Amino acid sequence: MQVCSSLPGNRSWIRWLFLMDESALERYFDDSIANDSCLSLEEELGVQSPAPAPEDPSFLSGKAGPSREPGEELDLSFLPDELSTQEEPGCHDDTGVTSLMMTSFHIKMIFCEDASETQTAALDVSQDSGIIPDYNSQDSTAAADPQQGVSLLGVGASPFCPMTPMTPMTPMTPVTERSGIIPQLQNIVSTVNLGCPLDLKFIALQARNAEYNPKRFAAVIMRIREPRTTALIFSSGKMVCTGAKSEEQSRLAARKYARVVQKLGFPARFLDFKIQNMVASCDVCFPIRLEGLVLTHQQFSSYEPELFPGLIYRMVKPRIVLLIFVSGKVVLTGAKERAEIYEAFENIYPILRGFRKQ
Amino acid sequence: MSGSGVSCPGCGSSNIVDDDLYSQAQMVCVDCGSVVSEGVLAHDPNGGSDVSYSWTTAVTRKPCVNLVKGLQRVKAICRILRVHKEIEDLSQAYYKQAYQHQSFIKVSLQKKEVLAGCCVLVSCRLLNWPITMGTMSCLLDADPMAVGVVYQEMVKVLSIEAPIVNVTDVMEAHSQEYKISPLHVPEQLAENSKDLAKRAVALVELAADTWIVTGRKPIPIMMAAIYLAWQSLKPSKQRLKFTLDRFCQIAKVNKHKAALKRITEMREVLCKLGREIPWLRAEVTPDNVARQVDDILKNRYALLRRALRTHEDALQAEDSLTEEAASSRASEPVEHTPTASAVGLCGLNSERTQQPGDGNESPCKAPELQSDSQETQESVPNWGKRVLFAPPCVTHPKRRRAGQPGLQDVTGDEEISDSEIDSYIRTPREAREFALTQKILSLSESEKS
Numbered sequence: 001m002q003v004c005s006s007l008p009g010n011r012s013w014i015r016w017l018f019l020m021d022e023s024a025l026e027r028y029f030d031d032s033i034a035n036d037s038c039l040s041l042e043e044e045l046g047v048q049s050p051a052p053a054p055e056d057p058s059f060l061s062g063k064a065g066p067s068r069e070p071g072e073e074l075d076l077s078f079l080p081d082e083l084s085t086q087e088e089p090g091c092h093d094d095t096g097v098t099s100l101m102m103t104s105f106h107i108k109m110i111f112c113e114d115a116s117e118t119q120t121a122a123l124d125v126s127q128d129s130g131i132i133p134d135y136n137s138q139d140s141t142a143a144a145d146p147q148q149g150v151s152l153l154g155v156g157a158s159p160f161c162p163m164t165p166m167t168p169m170t171p172m173t174p175v176t177e178r179s180g181i182i183p184q185l186q187n188i189v190s191t192v193n194l195g196c197p198l199d200l201k202f203i204a205l206q207a208r209n210a211e212y213n214p215k216r217f218a219a220v221i222m223r224i225r226e227p228r229t230t231a232l233i234f235s236s237g238k239m240v241c242t243g244a245k246s247e248e249q250s251r252l253a254a255r256k257y258a259r260v261v262q263k264l265g266f267p268a269r270f271l272d273f274k275i276q277n278m279v280a281s282c283d284v285c286f287p288i289r290l291e292g293l294v295l296t297h298q299q300f301s302s303y304e305p306e307l308f309p310g311l312i313y314r315m316v317k318p319r320i321v322l323l324i325f326v327s328g329k330v331v332l333t334g335a336k337e338r339a340e341i342y343e344a345f346e347n348i349y350p351i352l353r354g355f356r357k358q
Numbered sequence: 359m360s361g362s363g364v365s366c367p368g369c370g371s372s373n374i375v376d377d378d379l380y381s382q383a384q385m386v387c388v389d390c391g392s393v394v395s396e397g398v399l400a401h402d403p404n405g406g407s408d409v410s411y412s413w414t415t416a417v418t419r420k421p422c423v424n425l426v427k428g429l430q431r432v433k434a435i436c437r438i439l440r441v442h443k444e445i446e447d448l449s450q451a452y453y454k455q456a457y458q459h460q461s462f463i464k465v466s467l468q469k470k471e472v473l474a475g476c477c478v479l480v481s482c483r484l485l486n487w488p489i490t491m492g493t494m495s496c497l498l499d500a501d502p503m504a505v506g507v508v509y510q511e512m513v514k515v516l517s518i519e520a521p522i523v524n525v526t527d528v529m530e531a532h533s534q535e536y537k538i539s540p541l542h543v544p545e546q547l548a549e550n551s552k553d554l555a556k557r558a559v560a561l562v563e564l565a566a567d568t569w570i571v572t573g574r575k576p577i578p579i580m581m582a583a584i585y586l587a588w589q590s591l592k593p594s595k596q597r598l599k600f601t602l603d604r605f606c607q608i609a610k611v612n613k614h615k616a617a618l619k620r621i622t623e624m625r626e627v628l629c630k631l632g633r634e635i636p637w638l639r640a641e642v643t644p645d646n647v648a649r650q651v652d653d654i655l656k657n658r659y660a661l662l663r664r665a666l667r668t669h670e671d672a673l674q675a676e677d678s679l680t681e682e683a684a685s686s687r688a689s690e691p692v693e694h695t696p697t698a699s700a701v702g703l704c705g706l707n708s709e710r711t712q713q714p715g716d717g718n719e720s721p722c723k724a725p726e727l728q729s730d731s732q733e734t735q736e737s738v739p740n741w742g743k744r745v746l747f748a749p750p751c752v753t754h755p756k757r758r759r760a761g762q763p764g765l766q767d768v769t770g771d772e773e774i775s776d777s778e779i780d781s782y783i784r785t786p787r788e789a790r791e792f793a794l795t796q797k798i799l800s801l802s803e804s805e806k807s
Contacts, residue, residue: 206789209782224782227768251770259779285741287749290572291522298519305522306491307506309573326573327742327752 179349183280183332183341187243188250191276194237194258195269203233206264222257229253233261237268240276247275247338278335282345284328286356293324293355313348320344324352368392424470425457431474435497439478441487449474449481452516459515469508472500476509483520488527492577525566525576529559532580536609538588543608546596549588557587560655561624567662568627568747575616581606582620586628590651598648623750628654630746634664669746 200220204212210222210233219232229243229250239257244250254273261268290311294303303311310331313322318340323331330348335341365372366387373388385394432453436446453474456462462473475498482489491509495502513520533555540548561583565571571579585605589597602621606613625644632642632650635657642650654661742752784792 205793206784207782208784208788226778246768248768248770252768252772252774255770256774256779259774260782263779263783287569287572287752291524294522298521302510303522304491304506304510305573306502306575307510325751326569326749 179284179346179353181282181284181345181349183282183330183345185245185278185280185338185341187277187279188245188247188275189240189242189277190244190247190250190254190274191238191240192254192258192273193269193271194233194239194261194266195271196237196267198233198235198237198261198266200233200235203261203264207260222260224253224256224260227253231257233257247278250275275336277333278338278341279331279333280335280341280345281329281331284330284349284352286328286352288324288326288328288352289355290324290326293351296355297351315344315347318343322348324348328352364394366390366392366394422457424467425454428453428457428470428474431471432477435475435478438497439482439489441478441482445478445481445485445487448485449477452477452481452512452518456512456516461511461515468500469504472498472505472508473512475500475505476512479509480513480516480518480520483523484518488523489531490523490528490576492575493532523576525562525571525579526559528576529562529580529583530555532577533558533584536584536611538609542610546592546594547600547608549591553591554584554587557591557651557655558583560658561586561651564627564655564658565620565624569749570620570623570627572749573751574620578614578616579620581611581614581617582624585617585621586624586648586651589648593649593651598645627747630665631658631661634661634668666746673744 200212200214200218203220203222204210207220207222209224210220212220217232219234222231222233223229224231227244227249229241231242231254232240239254241250241254241257244253251273255270258268258270290303290305293311293313294301297313300315301311301313310323310325313324315322319334320332320340321334322344323333325331330345330352332341332344335344364374364385366374366389368387369390369392371387371389374385374394375388377384377386384396386392387394429450432449433446436449456473456477457470462470465473475494479489479491479494491505492502495505498505512518533551536551536554537543538547538549538554539551542548558580562571562579565579565583581602585602588605589600602618603613622644625647628647628651629642629644631654632638632647635642635650635653638650640646647654742748742755
């Protein structure tokens with residue numbers, strides 16, 4: 001790692017931005033491109049996730065500021081204790097910079113010497129903060145305080161080491177081996193109470209997108225195009241919304257259904273919206289010996305090839321059911337929060353990996 | 359006893375006595391004779407207010423008739439399968455236990471019969487005498503899925519952890535079903551059942567190593583193995599021309615459609631290995647591979663290693679070509695020399711493990727995967743194509759229609775436009791016409807019926 005001498009001497013900042021929103025980041029970079037000294041590593045931080053998901057619990061190593069100037073304070077308060085003292089033996093940069101491992105959040109590191117931009121950089125620690133398992137408390141302080149909490153270099157003319165574009169960023173000695181694969185949400189089931197009794201016959205008559213067959217099922221089945229979802233609306237006023245691909249989409253869809261019911265003349269409200277189930281899937285990209293897995297994890301697994309080709313793994317903590325297939329595809333279901341899915345996958349991945357090498 | 363502290367409502371005196379003269383205990387006032395209070399006619403000794411028939415009258419409870427019949431059925435199934443006494447006892451114990459559980463006490467008699475079969479099934483599994491669910495459902499003459507449902511329910515209720523059935527274990531028993539001995543069929547088509555079973559077991563083991571068995575139903579695999587074994591034991595023209603249909607006819611077995619696919623897959627695997635036989639000049643095709651099966655099975659581990667090594671070399675050559683074409687992929691040659699040696703190591707280690715196939719192709723894949731993150735984006739669906747042996751569902755993936763990109767950047771709190779909502783609501787005229795049409799339709803329906 002070379003010291004970037006082109007950086008003007010004053011105020012270099014590292015900022016850890018926790019951004020959910022790729023496009024917002026793009027916009028930000030477009031703004032900051034003008035300041036040539038900003039090196040954005042957005043492209044370089046590509047991870048092995050199969051889909052361009054904005055949330056990337058990728059395992060990134062960040063190069064902190066150099067510890068050259070012993071007098072400077074490195075504010076490492078947002079990192080867990082063991083990391084701040086960690087020193088990589090085989091560190092490949094010649095300035096002896098301590099590598100720090102940050103896990104489970106989407107980190108964009110931007111080295112920019114313009115202090116004013118730190119405020120604009122949206123610190124949208126969005127809904128994704130749920131996926132930060134260990135570092136929650138530290139992250140929120142870091143997130144809340146981009147300038148102080150994250151400044152790894154103190155004020156002063158410190159020759160700052162920018163990141164060389166590496167593809168991808170691999171940790172030197174990982175604290176825990178993270179998979180780098182993110183399960184993609186496929187379906188969200190949520191319920192909401194519209195708060196008033198409904199005349200299903202009337203709704204089925206007046207709404208274009210509704211079907212009602214009381215002999216078969218005692219609810220109106222309504223569908224909307226965007227987000228593409230289906231709702232079951234019961235005469236008590238309760239509604240089930242399925243088919244959305246994210247929590248926010250589910251909420252938006254439920255609101256649209258409520259609005260339709262409202263327009264039809266009922267005093268519908270939007271009470272007790274709750275996500276009941278989340279289903280996600282991903283691919284570990286190697287074949288899995290299900291017979292062996294059921295032998296070693298018998299108390300959690302059920303594998304009956306005569307009934308179902310996949311292995312049903314009931315994880316205890318978090319309480320998630322995983323369907324594991326020989327092709328390496330894994331389906332996770334039973335979660336009420338996104339974090340549970342990520343946690344469950346990170347729990348099962350080492351088991352599957354360890355398995356494969358046998 | 360007098361002086362109970364109650365005063366008579368009639369005369370107000372406190373002289374109340376217990377009168378047990380009659381069958382009913384009463385409290386009577388001495389002075390005026392009025393009854394102050396009376397006890398319950400039937401005092402029950404147990405503290406509750408009603409007396410149950412079974413507690414007072416029945417001396418011995420007669421066991422439920424259906425339970426007895428069910429236990430007899432369990433015994434009958436065990437005798438048909440010719441299992442030993444322990445299994446019979448265990449299955450009877452389980453049946454008794456499960457029968458009386460609330461999830462099974464009120465089910466139909468048919469389901470109770472299926473339950474009997476499932477008890478036998480689970481006892482067989484626990485005591486190392488494996489049979490498949492398919493076999494049991496044939497015995498019970500029930501739908502395999504129904505058997506599966508009852509089986510899973512029962513295992514949950516009784517909290518049993520039964521080991522899974524290994525296909526190779528079941529192979530021998532299954533091959534007994536095929537009437538292909540010299541007694542049943544003409545000489546050229548006959549085969550000793552022992553030889554047949556032995557070769558079929560070897561074929562199934564090979565299939566298991568090369569990812570054909572995991573996740574699949576066992577019976578079609580066994581059928582395919584027996585068919586291929588039968589063909590290869592005497593690979594005459596006549597036998598090679600025999601289709602699976604005809605084979606099942608002469609062996610008097612019900613054909614499974616899935617067995618055809620397994621036969622194709624197994625033949626492919628055998629071809630891949632057959633190509634590595636050093637002394638073969640002619641080309642090995644799925645049609646004539648039956649002749650080489652004997653040699654292939656004898657030397658299968660060595661052939662597996664050779665095949666994997668050849669595959670690795672082929673991949674390297676291919677990659678170095680593409681690397682010359684695309685100069686940006688500088689990391690590749692560095693990655694591949696370690697993989698070549700890794701394969702060599704894997705190849706040596708793996709034959710000592712139980713699953714040689716597995717150890718080989720997966721670690722070879724791993725460094726390749728890690729090296730090039732951009733490549734994985736495209737080749738993620740195709741990692742199966744780059745490996746020599748992969749589960750067939752990976753090498754021939756189902757075509758799925760591309761998922762709609764859908765909304766990104768949704769906060770859930772956006773404004774909902776009125777026009778959008780209006781598009782979901784019928785105009786008054788539309789609603790009228792719809793109601794009319796519905797009425798006409800329902801009238802015509804009722805006329806028809």
